Amino acid sequence: MIDAQMLAVVALVTLGLSAVVFRKNMIKIVMGISVIGSGVNLFLVSMGYREGSTAPIFTASRNAWMSLPTPQALTLTSIVISLAVTALMLSFAVLFYEKYGSIDTTKRRLKQ
Amino acid sequence: MAVLFYQHSAAFAVAVPLAAAFAVPLVAKLGKAARNAFVVLAVVFTQIMSWLMFQRSSAEGGFIYTLGASVPSLASPAGFPVRIVLHIDALSAFMAVISTTLAFVVSVYSFRYMKGRKSLDKYFALLLVMTAGMTGLVTTGDLFNMFVFLELLSVSSAGMIGYYGKGESAEAAFKYMTVSSIGALMVLFAAGMLYSQYNLLNIAGLADAIQFSFIDRIALVLLFAAFALKCGAVPMHMWVSDSYGEAPAPVSAFLVVASQAGLYALFRIAFTLFGGLSAAVMGWGMITLGMLSMFIGVTMAMFQKDIKRLMAYHAVSQTGYMLLGIGVGLAVLSSPVALETFGISAMEGGLFHVINHALYKGLLFLTAGAVIYRAGTRNLNNMSGLAHSMPVTTVLFIIGALSIAGLPPFNGFASKIVIYESVFMFNPLLSVIAMLVSILTLASFVKVFYSAFTGPADRSIKKAGEVPAVMWIPMGILAVLIIAFGLAPDTVMNLFVRPAVHALLNQAGYIGGVI
Amino acid sequence: MTGLLVTSSGYWHPLAWLAVMASAVILALIIRSFGNNRFRKGTDQQVPFYSGNRAPEGRIKSSNLYWGFFTAMEKYFRWLRRLHTGIVNDYVYWFVLVMVIMLAAVMLGGGP
Numbered sequence: 001m002i003d004a005q006m007l008a009v010v011a012l013v014t015l016g017l018s019a020v021v022f023r024k025n026m027i028k029i030v031m032g033i034s035v036i037g038s039g040v041n042l043f044l045v046s047m048g049y050r051e052g053s054t055a056p057i058f059t060a061s062r063n064a065w066m067s068l069p070t071p072q073a074l075t076l077t078s079i080v081i082s083l084a085v086t087a088l089m090l091s092f093a094v095l096f097y098e099k100y101g102s103i104d105t106t107k108r109r110l111k112q
Numbered sequence: 113m114a115v116l117f118y119q120h121s122a123a124f125a126v127a128v129p130l131a132a133a134f135a136v137p138l139v140a141k142l143g144k145a146a147r148n149a150f151v152v153l154a155v156v157f158t159q160i161m162s163w164l165m166f167q168r169s170s171a172e173g174g175f176i177y178t179l180g181a182s183v184p185s186l187a188s189p190a191g192f193p194v195r196i197v198l199h200i201d202a203l204s205a206f207m208a209v210i211s212t213t214l215a216f217v218v219s220v221y222s223f224r225y226m227k228g229r230k231s232l233d234k235y236f237a238l239l240l241v242m243t244a245g246m247t248g249l250v251t252t253g254d255l256f257n258m259f260v261f262l263e264l265l266s267v268s269s270a271g272m273i274g275y276y277g278k279g280e281s282a283e284a285a286f287k288y289m290t291v292s293s294i295g296a297l298m299v300l301f302a303a304g305m306l307y308s309q310y311n312l313l314n315i316a317g318l319a320d321a322i323q324f325s326f327i328d329r330i331a332l333v334l335l336f337a338a339f340a341l342k343c344g345a346v347p348m349h350m351w352v353s354d355s356y357g358e359a360p361a362p363v364s365a366f367l368v369v370a371s372q373a374g375l376y377a378l379f380r381i382a383f384t385l386f387g388g389l390s391a392a393v394m395g396w397g398m399i400t401l402g403m404l405s406m407f408i409g410v411t412m413a414m415f416q417k418d419i420k421r422l423m424a425y426h427a428v429s430q431t432g433y434m435l436l437g438i439g440v441g442l443a444v445l446s447s448p449v450a451l452e453t454f455g456i457s458a459m460e461g462g463l464f465h466v467i468n469h470a471l472y473k474g475l476l477f478l479t480a481g482a483v484i485y486r487a488g489t490r491n492l493n494n495m496s497g498l499a500h501s502m503p504v505t506t507v508l509f510i511i512g513a514l515s516i517a518g519l520p521p522f523n524g525f526a527s528k529i530v531i532y533e534s535v536f537m538f539n540p541l542l543s544v545i546a547m548l549v550s551i552l553t554l555a556s557f558v559k560v561f562y563s564a565f566t567g568p569a570d571r572s573i574k575k576a577g578e579v580p581a582v583m584w585i586p587m588g589i590l591a592v593l594i595i596a597f598g599l600a601p602d603t604v605m606n607l608f609v610r611p612a613v614h615a616l617l618n619q620a621g622y623i624g625g626v627i
Numbered sequence: 628m629t630g631l632l633v634t635s636s637g638y639w640h641p642l643a644w645l646a647v648m649a650s651a652v653i654l655a656l657i658i659r660s661f662g663n664n665r666f667r668k669g670t671d672q673q674v675p676f677y678s679g680n681r682a683p684e685g686r687i688k689s690s691n692l693y694w695g696f697f698t699a700m701e702k703y704f705r706w707l708r709r710l711h712t713g714i715v716n717d718y719v720y721w722f723v724l725v726m727v728i729m730l731a732a733v734m735l736g737g738g739p
Contacts, residue, residue: 013301017294017723020290020294020716020719021716021719021720021723022716023716024714024716026286029290029715029716033293033294033297036297037293037297040297040300040301040304043301043304044300044304044307047304047307047308068311070307070313071304071307074256074300074303074304074307077256077260078259078300081260081263081267082293084267085263085266085267085289085293088267088270088271088289089286089289089290089293092270092274092282092283092285092286092289093286095274095277095278095279095282096279096282096283096286098278099278099279099282100279100283105714105715105716106714108283108713108714109279109280109283109713110280110283110284110287110354110357110358110713111711111712111713111714112412112708112711112713286715287718290715290718290719291715291718291719291722294719294722295722298726329730329733329734330730332733333726333729333730333733334726336729337722337725337726337729340725341722341725347710347721347724347725348718348722350711350713350717350718350721351718353711354713390733390736392736393732393733393736394733397729397732401725408707411703411704411707412707412711414693414696414697415690415697415704417689417690453635454635454636457634457635458635461634492689492690493688493689493690495689496686520639520641520644521644521645525639526632526639526641529632529634529637529639530632530634530639532634533634533635533636533637534634534635534636536636537635537636559689559692559693560689562689562692563689563692567686568686598641599641599645600630600641601630601632601639601641602630602631602632605632
């Protein structure tokens with residue numbers, strides 16, 4: 001279980017979370033979320049991988065050792081979702097900037 | 113025709129609002145009246161579908177709907193659940209009925225409340241997407257689809273929270289989107305962890321195969337924390353006050369049920385997916401979150417100046433009651449005697465509180481909207497004497513406030529007394545704190561009543577008068593339901609709540625539905 | 628009997644409660660009818676009693692309500708306000724903290 005991909009996954013998720021927790025810049029927070037998303041996607045893809053396997057196209061590689069198709073479908077869906085989330089969050093950051101003149105999260109007005 | 117709807121009710125409940133959402137901008141080309149009629153039609157149809165789901169699940173004790181299969185009741189020809197399955201039991205149907213009821217009320221209310229604002233087509237489209245997200249989240253039998261519907265719900269909710277555009281609402285929407293996308297990614301991560309071990313995504317299949325390994329525990333914690341975040345449990349509640357406070361009032365009312373969909377997922381994970389896995393620890397975790405939510409939520413609410421922010425903190429506080437009731441049931445899950453004596457009763461109280469909370473919190477947010485609509489301010493210090501000009505809203509507000517404070521004979525009391533009395537047998541201290549929180553809730557609603565409705569009437573407000581009937585009739589529907597549920601709590605309990613609790617406890621039945 | 632809601636250690640019957648309440652109200656009205664009617668409009672009877680002084684004009688602002696309560700619990704409320712920073716980084720920080728605590732609890736105390 002512990003191999004290079006898993007270490008990369010843990011590193012990406014930790015990096016992303018630490019960016020979201022410690023960076024006060026909204027753009028960097030969005031980047032952090034993207035990095036977490038990439039880590040999770042890497043995790044999904046790597047767990048569907050089988051050593052020495054081919055692409056899971058049944059007609060093209062009949063009787064061959066195929067990697068699992070489901071995680072790839074999941075990853076594709078998840079990439080699309082994370083694209084939408086990133087775009088939406090960046091547009092909120094733009095709206096925030098237009099009114100507050102800053103993208104610093106400590107310049108918030110809603111508190112308590 | 114009726115048979116067709118009956119058989120495919122689950123698919124319709126998700127697909128119709130989703131398809132209608134993207135048709136709204138097209139229909140709006142025919143005019144505003146056509147658009148409004150279309151939205152109401154779609155929502156009512158979805159509601160009928162949830163009632164059909166409810167009927168079918170109570171007749172058959174839960175059923176599955178396999179998307180794209182020639183025989184929808186068959187999970188897979190080989191008996192191995194790999195297809196996308198909607199899995200409806202009494203609890204799912206219960207939640208679907210609640211969310212579609214609120215969807216109807218909120219959409220009717222919005223027609224007048226949001227009148228004259230720009231890009232209303234998109235507003236109603238997002239409202240329908242939210243409905244689809246909720247019905248999808250509560251009916252899905254698949255962990256990955258849970259993630260997809262969660263994101264669908266989050267993205268559309270964020271769009272609604274940021275509806276007013278610049279400034280504070282964009283800030284609230286950004287915060288909401290940050291926490292919910294991280295929560296959703298944790299759900300996906302956990303789904304991946306479970307898939308890597310069992311090659312399954314189906315909840316029932318996973319519940320059957322689960323081994324309680326080290327990785328399963330990590331997945332359990334990730335799912336638990338993510339859904340606790342989505343339902344707004346303290347200390348992960350700060351997004352609630354921001355987003356409920358800044359969203360348009362009807363959207364705040366609808367976000368209440370959106371949070372409850374997160375609550376549903378939390379219960380589903382804890383009870384069905386991880387049936388016995390460290391139930392005591394998870395139960396105590398849920399109780400701790402619930403107690404913190406109740407107390408910190410209500411004390412934060414007491415000093416709020418903004419009427420909607422105050423109500424948002426009360427939503428946090430009331431979520432605590434549900435977590436407490438269900439948490440007690442989870443904590444004693446492994447001891448049948450305790451479960452029989454008070455555990456089931458506590459869970460009944462908790463789930464009964466879910467439906468009551470949706471009703472009275474929806475009503476309160478809508479009355480707050482009516483106050484804002486007429487007074488033009490959200491600051492309680494600047495309001496005065498609205499009762500002179502808005503008698504109907506005042507009466508409706510009193511009904512909602514007494515219900516949330518847990519005063520008889522309203523529905524809030526009926527569920528709270530069940531929680532108090534059953535939790536008392538588990539741990540008296542918890543019950544005492546719950547009662548104290550109820551008193552503080554009443555105190556802070558007395559404050560709202562005092563500052564908004566009593567006192568000398570402001571001349572500009574007096575001229576404005578009562579809100580139009582299109583706005584108070586939806587509120588009236590909720591008020592009538594509150595009184596009816598308060599006067600006949602046993603009927604509601606037997607009809608809705610008890611089957612839902614039994615569905616939640618019946619893990620074997622849920623698994624047996626698929627495999 | 629309809630309306631009877633059995634809780635684990637008691638029961639709740641809203642209709643019985645309503646009957647009791649209605650009889651209490653009727654009793655109160657009967658007692659009230661024994662009283663004498665000496666209320667006159669337009670006299671000092673309408674002036675609120677304020678320890679013999681003239682009552683001040685205006686009303687108490689809603690944020691000044693429960694002043695005593697907030698003062699008595701000032702430490703708690705100051706702590707509470709400090710907790711609710713409104714910075715999005717802290718929101719995620721709390722989420723991560725809850726995850727860590729739950730993970731520790733499940734690993735240490737959670738049997739199968």
